[in-house]
Amino acid sequence: MPELGEVAHAAKLLSTNLKGKTITKFITDAKDTLVFPSLSPQDRSRVESAYVSKKIEDVGRHGKYFWIILSGGRQSDTTNKKTGELDVMLMHFGMTGWLTIQNVRSHFFPMERSRNGKKPDNYDEEAAAEPWPPKYHKFLLTTDDGIEIAFTDPRRLSRVRFLEIVKRKSDTETVEHVESELMKVEPLVRMGPDFSKIESRWSQDQFLEVLAKRRVPIKSLLLDQAVCAGVGNWMADEILFQSRIHPEQYTDKMSLKKKELLYNELCEVCEVAVETEGDTEKFPKSWLMLHRWSKRQKQGERPMTADGYIVDFVTVGGRTSCFVPELQKIENATVEEDDDASERKPKTKTNSRTKKHKTEQTKEDKVVKPTRTRRKTR
Secondary structure (H helix, E strand, C coil): CHHHHHHHHHHHHHHHHHHCCCCEEEECCCCCCCCCCCHHHHHHHHHHHHHCCCCEEEEEEEECCEEEEEEEEEEHCCCCCCEEEEEEHHHHHHCCCCCECCCCCCCCCHHHEEECCCCCCCCHHHHHHHCCCCCEEEEEECCCCCCCEEEECCCCEEEEEEEECCCCCCCCCCCCCHHHHCCCCCCCHHHHCCCCCCCCCCCCCHHHHHHHHHCHHHHHHHHHHHHHCCCCCCHHHHHHHHHCCCCCCCCCCCCHHHHHHHHHHHHHHHHHHHHHHCCHCCCCCHHHHCCCCCCCCCCCCECCCCCEEEEEEECCCEEEEEEECCCCCCCCCCCCHHHHHHHHCCCCCCEEEEHHHHHHHHHHHHHCCCHHHHHHCC
């Protein structure tokens, strides 16, 4: 399933290729009743007609959701609409959804088909390219300069919704306003913060408060979209590996020191995933995810990290979790230990990649944690 970084990549592709352009053709799969919830064939026909001649204002994202903001359109389609009303096409990839732009290259490659998180060496992109339009397309969109986009999903677990947002005259920041309105309605009203967004994510204190109220395996909590929007299976494993926390570790048995480290790594992994747009070639070489896809090895072989640590797998909450047993151990912090630690007021950071955080993390992990390779460029 595409996670935070892949969704950021899709949003960037749309913003780069669509922003400021006008739709000249919009066609949906009339036979699909799953991808387009709550829309009859008649409603979809109306939307197809209404979207033609609309201008693409901008693109936004939150967690695993992303959207296109539209304005204007044919006069006959806007006479019954409120002044300044915006149309929003809200999308979620599900397990196998993706966006393809004709003649535009993307680094996206399904992780489950990868080898060590990358395309196989013998992968032939030209041979694998589909004729246009792609076989499993759910909608096709064409702009006034000839750009063609296809939303594909062979398993039909993705979702595309057509919403309307009233834009107040005082609003100058369209993207921010639309996001704030979307967060008030289904399905985004049930989503937690996107930790790649520094300005809107929880503070460390708020995150610790949530942890204090839960008693679940930490891997399950990280996968809860009401807590960490956009975090999926491989990202949760990466966050726990960098924090040196076992995926089966219960939240109520974690020390305050581990909880603080977890918050910092949650922010950092989310930030890096978005900055690199999920491109594994740009991930730090010390990341676990580059080795977690090697579960199916030849008999007798075990996947290993770049530092030579053996990688193992365990099922948590019905999901396969990758971890390093030598570095990620279950702890059983007592209430007294946690109370003693809580007397030292936790230091809340607004940016997870500060020099101070790096120094503290190095001190904590210098015995059991190999030196992490930090990116030299931002």
